[in-house]
Amino acid sequence: MANETLSPSGAPARVSHAQSSQPGHEWWRTAVIYQIYPRSFADANGDGIGDLAGITTRLDSLAALGVDAVWLSPFFRSPQNDAGYDVSDYCDVDPLFGTLADFDRMRERAHELGLRVIVDLVPNHCSSEHVWFQEALAARPGSIERDRFMFREGKGENGELPPNNWQSIFGGPAWTRVTEANGEPGQWYLHLFDSTQPDFNWKNEWVWERFREILRFWLDRGADGFRVDVAHGLMKAEGLPDVPEPEEGESLAEAMMKPDEVPYWAQPPVHEVYRDWHKVLDEYEGDRVLCAEAWVEPLSRAALWVRSDEMHQAFNFSYLATPWEAPKLRAVIDESIAAFGEVGAPSTWVLSNHDVVRHASRLGLTVHAAAPASGIGPASEDKPDEVLGLKRARAATALMLSLPGSAYLYQGEELGLPEVIELDDHVREDPTFHRTNGEVYGRDGCRVPLPWEADAPAFGFNDSGASWLPQPAEWSAIARDAQLGDPTSTLELYRRALALRAEHELGSGSVDWINLGDEVVAFRNGAITVIANLGEGAVELPAGEVLLSSGPLDGRAVPSDTAVWVRAE
Template structure:
């Protein structure tokens, strides 16, 4: 395992409830992950990032944590977790776990103690309780909206039955926000970090890493109508939401970095920070703060050569300017899968999701072709890359989930106006002919799988040299062999405006985002996202050439 491994790593996100089910209860679990690690080692990734598996009422798929230092029975036990880490390390795979510090579950003992305590008590001081506005405090303390829709405040009924204080929840009402100005909160999270570091985790992906600190006075704020639900799109910090990207978060991460640096083996912090523009994101990865920040600007860039060249230049300049690696990502558990998203022709803000009534829905084959080309472009870029489970199988967004199967809080809090994120979270297909396509030995998966997913199952793709899985394996192998992660990018001129062309180490990458074929230079084809004849490059195709 190399020094500063995180600078060049290919990191694979596991959404545990949808990855692999070992006991047939319809829910993926830790033992299921362990049983499938050989497939991930074969894929060629360097690390896994596991979304939350902590004790939770599962109101928001585990991002509502009731106990940060134990495993929810849905997913197994601490012994199962230790076995997973040991097996991953034996296979030279590092393990990053999700940490959710902005809010807890309302079932967390601290919040239950706050409910049982009086206004102004130390128990309530751990969260953001406030008196209401208007006559008798009947109005919320401010006008903030929840990420999931509806008001970001809920009023308590006090122990004597009278209406009481309000508490802040930027997400669901079951997810009260911590008050990070309280030193007791900070010390508790130091304890939590040490608990998992002592269990040999290699780092933390920090959920809502641009949250936690709220502006003094909690001023009113109305977000732009077309802005992303997590804050992306507000490029002027002066008019950004008073609950995203406040300067005080950096003090927290400097503190955490010192703690991680006490441990051997290069433990890392990766930020989920939906802030714009890119130079602001770089503030999260200054040398004494976090190691990586997700590049959501890249994820949200359309399949357009000019836009891609611009975001790549901006990314490299911003991250390298503070000595951090650029990161690249196309899909995760919060966004429409890129096999669908890159071909949607209507506006679809992050977090809204797709369903049968959505506009601009693409056909699968053209969407997959574009997604394969986008992946081949991304994995040739210098820095670290993130992959989301199932993208290596070419899985599309599942659009036609029945209404009664949907579970995302967004669906309920908007009364079905937004479909939410269930479509990218459907359990994976492993074996075409097995029960639930190999997801589990029995039972009904927690979200229904499309009948057509047998065609995309891992075993159906494994020996097919033209499959998306085979393309991912080849890309990751060449990426490592040619040391592209630690390379540097030089643009190659002479191509049409619709083409992205660059050199990284010994590889020339040419991606055609346009509508017409282009001529290729005479060079050996190393790999391509779709068939090439060596002389022309068809639309929506990326090729790697020997430099």
């Protein structure tokens, strides 16, 4: 284990590149934050897998795009059974991605460009190869080492049955039985995800102290905050009771995803963890931030994660999952602003990430109009209309970036990248695909390496042409350099929207609704009128200067699936 709990020598002494703001004016309240999936962003050494040095070479492009911060999915040491979300050392960089020195250079360059750096932290579970879990396996039942994880005796005459009926999010049982030192079958350990990702026991103070050390390690290195994976999961209900029996026509796996009903999602004691972490971040200057990945409904409950003494942001998955229907969008926008505002936090807005079908494809589906996390593949019945999907995606982005609060972008969406559907089974790496024997395609389709240059090897992802997932040949036409400077391109739409958002301070504004019919989302945010037409007929524009349009206009009319920003004259 490399420097698991030690601070690096020569690192910044708990001082960020920016000083703290006045309460209510912190940078993260209005920020646009860009998610980097490191293995697919940019590859400096040509091995086909992106790395930190590659990220550093491309940060200028993100500064030019107009974002305020970058969030990096895990780059820690890991066996990579779940693309880095199975961590074997929280305080070192996996050699796939480089070294701690590479992180320091990347963070330094980002700060030079005015970009803050958010690190992805995985506290619900670690890798089965982590030294802590290996120590637990070597120890006896009931030992202090095993108490750091969720070990339990099995049911049945000889303990041959799992302790309860919980199922893994990735498919199959959530329990794996170990072989004890004497060669006999022994206890079971909990893994809500893959069997190589054992869950921590967050009722053990030792676990709390280790994560305080991990937080300080990265804060001392200049990280500006953390995105927290499975932030609603850490605590489990006393006694680990069974999940209630599924309703008629519902699978056990579906029943287990209901946060109000399952005994391991959104348990009240989890909030004490983040109150503790909030105090750690308060030791540091520069408005360090915690963002929760908490799949919790309704929004009023998700807002509990961002009370004033807990986290600062929580992903708005309710917004991401809202179908392309005007009444539902108006409702979720109102609910979001009200729920987060009730606890003094900004709403966040997001349309894509590394776990869901890209919205340029998702919005072109006929059946799954919301957010299927199961992926799309060659045998999927519902495949997207790519033209319609991109048209709606551009309009959805223009709408999202006009809303007050903070917005998250996922790498490649600024190019209009679609989900990659035609991936052969043998190249897929998502554990969901393998644990379900290919019944669920999983998330590989949204993780294909980015196209930077139309005529370069691997489209500029590297110089060697290698790519851990194959890139579609047709991506040449939508590579970044092919779009740059083209006023009709998706890239230029994003660049202009982000510049206007900053110029008109839309992130700190408000929503004043305008009634233009059931199929239109229309409102004023300061001096800007936003009109998103989701109906079939055209909608007349109000008087004023058109600052932004997601697609061509019909004179002074907004066509279907188009969003426009207008400044009153």
